[in-house]
Amino acid sequence: MGEASEGFRQLRCGFPLPNPPPYRGRGFCFLGSGMTLTDAIARLPKAELHIHIEGSLEPELMFALAKRNNVRLRYPDVEALRAAYAFTNLQDFLDLYYQGMSVLLTEADFYDLAMAYFRKVAGQNVRYVEFFFDPQGHTARGVAFETVINGLTRAQADAAAQFGIQSRMIMCILRHLDEADALRTLDQALPYKDKIAGIGLDSSEVGHPPSKFKRVFRRARDAGFLLVAHAGEEGPPSYVWEAIDVLGVDRVDHGNRSLEDPALVQRLAKDRMALTVCPLSNLRLCGVKRMEEHPLRRMLDAGLFVTLNSDDPAYFGGYMNENFAGVGSALSLSAAELRQIARNGFAASFMPEAEKAKALAAFDRGV
Numbered sequence: 416m417g418e419a420s421e422g423f424r425q426l427r428c429g430f431p432l433p434n435p436p437p438y439r440g441r442g443f444c445f446l447g448s449g450m451t452l453t454d455a456i457a458r459l460p461k462a463e464l465h466i467h468i469e470g471s472l473e474p475e476l477m478f479a480l481a482k483r484n485n486v487r488l489r490y491p492d493v494e495a496l497r498a499a500y501a502f503t504n505l506q507d508f509l510d511l512y513y514q515g516m517s518v519l520l521t522e523a524d525f526y527d528l529a530m531a532y533f534r535k536v537a538g539q540n541v542r543y544v545e546f547f548f549d550p551q552g553h554t555a556r557g558v559a560f561e562t563v564i565n566g567l568t569r570a571q572a573d574a575a576a577q578f579g580i581q582s583r584m585i586m587c588i589l590r591h592l593d594e595a596d597a598l599r600t601l602d603q604a605l606p607y608k609d610k611i612a613g614i615g616l617d618s619s620e621v622g623h624p625p626s627k628f629k630r631v632f633r634r635a636r637d638a639g640f641l642l643v644a645h646a647g648e649e650g651p652p653s654y655v656w657e658a659i660d661v662l663g664v665d666r667v668d669h670g671n672r673s674l675e676d677p678a679l680v681q682r683l684a685k686d687r688m689a690l691t692v693c694p695l696s697n698l699r700l701c702g703v704k705r706m707e708e709h710p711l712r713r714m715l716d717a718g719l720f721v722t723l724n725s726d727d728p729a730y731f732g733g734y735m736n737e738n739f740a741g742v743g744s745a746l747s748l749s750a751a752e753l754r755q756i757a758r759n760g761f762a763a764s765f766m767p768e769a770e771k772a773k774a775l776a777a778f779d780r781g782v
């Protein structure tokens with residue numbers, strides 16, 4: 416077992432984040448190539464398709480923004496906050512995630528948040544990003560929809576110019592809120608149709624099946640948005656069926672529990688439906704007890720179209736490289752498998768066909 420895997424053993428279901436995180440720039444020799452797993456992953460061009468931008472808010476930036484905006488946090492310092500990152504399920508995490516957002520008030524805050532993420536992943540050879548944002552988490556606190564969009568779009572432009580990272584944004588509907596709130600939020604998005612590529616569904620899954628938002632997603636599709644939904648993270652396979660058949664999603668976020676239903680697995684494979692899998696998130700939220708039990712290997716064996724992503728990197732102990740390394744070493748993925756999964760990120764993206772063909776050709780040329 417390699418050093419990367421040893422490090423990730425510290426990232427356990429139900430335990431606080433170690434400080435500093437266990438990812439180090441070294442590792443074991445990978446398949447006799449002379450390259451470490453860590454180096455091989457670092458060199459892969461990557462596309463991230465499942466990242467909640469508010470979940471990239473690192474404790475240090477949270478405290479800096481709290482100071483700038485005179486917001487009082489419940490924790491005295493960064494160390495105390497990190498010590499609270501000991502989640503046993505999705506709701507545990509969401510409770511802190513929504514508290515963390517309280518420091519985001521101005522356009523500059525959203526800009527700084529997104530630029531910090533882009534800067535971080537630029538150093539991990541991430542070339543393309545589709546990120547989620549949760550406007551209802553902000554408008555409910557009196558922050559204007561436009562403030563959020565303006566800060567994020569300004570960061571997208573600067574990330575393209577400074578880091579060469581292209582990106583699109585996906586607006587998520589909070590599924591614990593009601594349909595009327597979702598419809599109002601969709602209406603707010605319509606004037607920004609040119610800036611928002613898709614509509615997604617996130618927050619507390621169990622008890623809030625995709626069908627609750629059937630009419631919202633129909634309207635979003637009619638308005639020309641692409642569609643995604645979190646399904647099968649904690650919820651049953653029936654939620655994945657609903658995401659596909661009732662909402663008509665173009666990708667499924669997570670989808671882990673699909674494996675409990677062989678007919679669903681067959682359907683996902685037949686439709687070449689992309690799954691945005693997030694290993695460190697699954698570990699930290701106790702969807703899996705140990706990384707060695709992660710369903711990714713079974714997904715690959717079933718011929719599913721999987722991508723790897725970070726979900727909420729500031730809360731789960733790692734960005735893209737750490738997710739590739741954590742699951743790659745725990746499941747002994749080969750160099751070819753890791754490369755194929757990285758390529759899938761571009762292939763499953765919402766790039767228009769010509770842009771995607773160019774990105775895939777560049778990936779295949781190794782540039």
Ligand code: HPA
Nearest residue numbers: 467470617618645726727
């Ligand atoms: N799952 C569901 N909703 C979320 C998540 C997640 O991991 N992160 C932010 N909102």
Ligand code: ZN
Nearest residue numbers: 467617645726
């Ligand atoms: Zn997510």
